[in-house]
Amino acid sequence: MAIIHAEAAPETRGALVASGINLSFGGIDVLKGVDLDLRPGLVTGLIGPNGAGKTSLFNCLTGLYHPNRGRIALGDTALDVLSPARRAGLGMVRSFQHMALSPDLTLLENVMTGLTLSRRSGWGSAFLPMPRGRAETQDARRRAMAALDELGIAGAADLAPPELPPGTQRLGEIARALVGGPKVLLLDEPAAGLNAVETRDLTRALRRVMHPALIMVVVEHDMDLIMQLCDQIYVLNFGKVIACGSPEAVQADPEVLRVYLGAGDE
Amino acid sequence: MAVSELVHPEGAIRSPARAVPDLRKWLAALVVAVLAVLPMLSGSFLLYSLSLCFANAIAVLSVSVLVRYGGEVSIGHSFFVALGAYTVAVMEKHLGLGLWISLPVALLMGFAAGLLFAVPSRRMSGIYLAVASMALALSLPELLIHMERWTGGFEGLYISRDLLPGVAKAGQRYYFALAALILVCLAMAHFRGSRQGMALLLARAHPRAAEAFGITRSWARISVFALSATLASLSGAVVAFASSTVSPNSFTLWSGIFYLVGSVVSLQGTSLLAALVGGGIITLVPQYLAGAGDYVPILYGSALLIVTLLANSGSGLRRLLPGKGA
Ligand SMILES: Nc1ncnc2c1ncn2[C@@H]1O[C@H](COP(=O)(O)OP(=O)(O)OP(=O)(O)O)[C@@H](O)[C@H]1O
Numbered sequence: 001m002a003i004i005h006a007e008a009a010p011e012t013r014g015a016l017v018a019s020g021i022n023l024s025f026g027g028i029d030v031l032k033g034v035d036l037d038l039r040p041g042l043v044t045g046l047i048g049p050n051g052a053g054k055t056s057l058f059n060c061l062t063g064l065y066h067p068n069r070g071r072i073a074l075g076d077t078a079l080d081v082l083s084p085a086r087r088a089g090l091g092m093v094r095s096f097q098h099m100a101l102s103p104d105l106t107l108l109e110n111v112m113t114g115l116t117l118s119r120r121s122g123w124g125s126a127f128l129p130m131p132r133g134r135a136e137t138q139d140a141r142r143r144a145m146a147a148l149d150e151l152g153i154a155g156a157a158d159l160a161p162p163e164l165p166p167g168t169q170r171l172g173e174i175a176r177a178l179v180g181g182p183k184v185l186l187l188d189e190p191a192a193g194l195n196a197v198e199t200r201d202l203t204r205a206l207r208r209v210m211h212p213a214l215i216m217v218v219v220e221h222d223m224d225l226i227m228q229l230c231d232q233i234y235v236l237n238f239g240k241v242i243a244c245g246s247p248e249a250v251q252a253d254p255e256v257l258r259v260y261l262g263a264g265d266e
Numbered sequence: 267m268a269v270s271e272l273v274h275p276e277g278a279i280r281s282p283a284r285a286v287p288d289l290r291k292w293l294a295a296l297v298v299a300v301l302a303v304l305p306m307l308s309g310s311f312l313l314y315s316l317s318l319c320f321a322n323a324i325a326v327l328s329v330s331v332l333v334r335y336g337g338e339v340s341i342g343h344s345f346f347v348a349l350g351a352y353t354v355a356v357m358e359k360h361l362g363l364g365l366w367i368s369l370p371v372a373l374l375m376g377f378a379a380g381l382l383f384a385v386p387s388r389r390m391s392g393i394y395l396a397v398a399s400m401a402l403a404l405s406l407p408e409l410l411i412h413m414e415r416w417t418g419g420f421e422g423l424y425i426s427r428d429l430l431p432g433v434a435k436a437g438q439r440y441y442f443a444l445a446a447l448i449l450v451c452l453a454m455a456h457f458r459g460s461r462q463g464m465a466l467l468l469a470r471a472h473p474r475a476a477e478a479f480g481i482t483r484s485w486a487r488i489s490v491f492a493l494s495a496t497l498a499s500l501s502g503a504v505v506a507f508a509s510s511t512v513s514p515n516s517f518t519l520w521s522g523i524f525y526l527v528g529s530v531v532s533l534q535g536t537s538l539l540a541a542l543v544g545g546g547i548i549t550l551v552p553q554y555l556a557g558a559g560d561y562v563p564i565l566y567g568s569a570l571l572i573v574t575l576l577a578n579s580g581s582g583l584r585r586l587l588p589g590k591g592a
């Protein structure tokens with residue numbers, strides 16, 4: 001019913017809606033009836049203690065995990081049976097909690113892999129320097145460079161990820177996610193391993209890339225980043241949404257204080 | 267200059283900085299220049315050995331492509347090499363067709379065989395895939411002998427048609443093999459920066475991340491295998507032409523293992539210098555070790571073991587060990 005609701009109100013067109021998501025591994029329930037309503041133009045925070053199920057929820061949204069029950073739709077498109085690659089084709093991209101850049105590619109080339117789906121060049125131009133393939137590569141390179149530049153790390157373009165500080169690698173992952181102009185951007189702990197300065201730069205960069213057609217979801221333990229960046233927050237505990245609403249409302253929620261903020265975060 | 271730079275010209279893989287490749291380019295150009303004038307200076311036996319070395323270098327490179335871009339290991343590539351070699355030989359013997367026609371057909375055959383193997387085995391990896399590839403190589407001699415009417419059985423077949431009629435035979439073989447190797451290396455250098463090449467490198471390092479950007483595991487595996495098998499088949503066609511003969515003994519399981527040894531020794535490089543090192547070792551060493559007779563496989567086995575133990579820190583060989591989920 002959430003979906004019908006979403007279609008009725010114009011501002012929710014193109015929303016990413018999950019309803020009643022249940023996920024279990026070997027009899028252990030990881031997600032228990034999670035509902036999400038993520039709208040274009042809003043940054044949503046997803047917080048909760050370690051093991052609450054945040055990454056698992058991301059994995060359900062992107063198709064790496066298959067929920068035992070529940071439905072996921074992006075706009076009018078039901079995602080449930082689509083593979084991760086198909087969902088990527090619909091404009092859903094993500095970054096990973098554990099760094100997932102190829103060490104064999106430069107940072108710039110890693111970002112270029114974010115354009116794989118929108119590139120058309122065939123196998124001929126993979127082996128032979130053909131004009132069309134060249135032009136396409138040039139274009140991809142330019143767009144990847146622009147994405148790096150937007151995040152302020154263009155200087156690291158030609159270095160390999162293992163040579164870069166974690167902050168730059170994180171931003172590189174975000175650049176790779178952004179370069180194709182996604183509809184949905186899911187960030188799993190983008191500030192993990194970053195120092196205070198890098199986290200501040202990241203927060204600013206994310207603000208800058210936000211636009212009215214983008215759905216951005218951030219999983220993060222860094223409360224400053226969440227509070228500064230997010231328009232709405234979902235709090236997850238033991239696989240259940242225990243609160244959702246504006247940062248202020250969530251911060252004041254007694255249950256959240258007890259379960260999450262009171263438990264002390266790292 | 268450090269030996270490691272000679273054998274591992276793609277050390278850049280770890281640190282793709284710009285300065286060193288220039289030096290490598292010059293070195294490669296120098297090697298090409300020397301190889302290009304060599305026939306004017308040397309005897310025909312050396313030329314013959316070198317032609318085989320170039321052909322084997324392509325086979326080694328085909329295995330390196332699989333390891334580098336697919337993170338997988340094959341010990342059965344002798345199957346695809348034999349397919350290319352026999353395509354050339356059979357087309358000459360039974361259809362009277364020369365290399366101009368049989369070479370493209372050999373490439374297609376390698377591609378098709380690569381697909382046929384990769385599709386059903388696309389969910390296997392590590393030791394399981396290696397063993398599956400071994401089965402291919404083991405079945406091959408039997409197959410060739412069984413199809414005696416076409417393949418000449420134990421005896422094998424001769425290849426006598428020229429590529430360019432009227433040109434000295436040793437020269438044609440040598441330059442054809444050299445040109446094939448150089449073209450393959452240039453194509454692979456270009457491939458490294460292509461959409462497909464970069465997608466494969468991402469898929470090898472982080473299959474899930476790759477999937478999240480539309481690069482599926484099946485696509486990655488099938489593509490890299492088809493590419494690798496096509497190159498192996500090309501190498502077979504070059505072997506057939508360069509040595510004028512094909513027979514089941516040239517394509518045993520040992521050949522498949524030697525290609526892997528060559529690939530390990532060349533640190534899975536896909537550059538000209540790396541391929542030459544790998545091809546050189548597996549071609550020339552046996553000739554000089556001919557006196558050692560039965561010990562050759564043991565020497566190779568030990569070499570493989572030692573190099574693998576010493577140098578496997580950064581390669582797909584690690585995936586042979588069980589327990590490393592993706
Ligand atoms: N593939 C899996 N197989 C079995 N259990 C899993 C799997 N993936 C996640 N889990 C379990 O699901 C629970 C939630 O894990 P998840 O990674 O989603 O938590 P999280 O909220 O992202 O935690 P963190 O803040 O530590 O990243 C954990 O108990 C975890 O052990």
Ligand SMILES: [Mg+2]
Nearest residue numbers: 054055056097
């Ligand atoms: Mg997590």
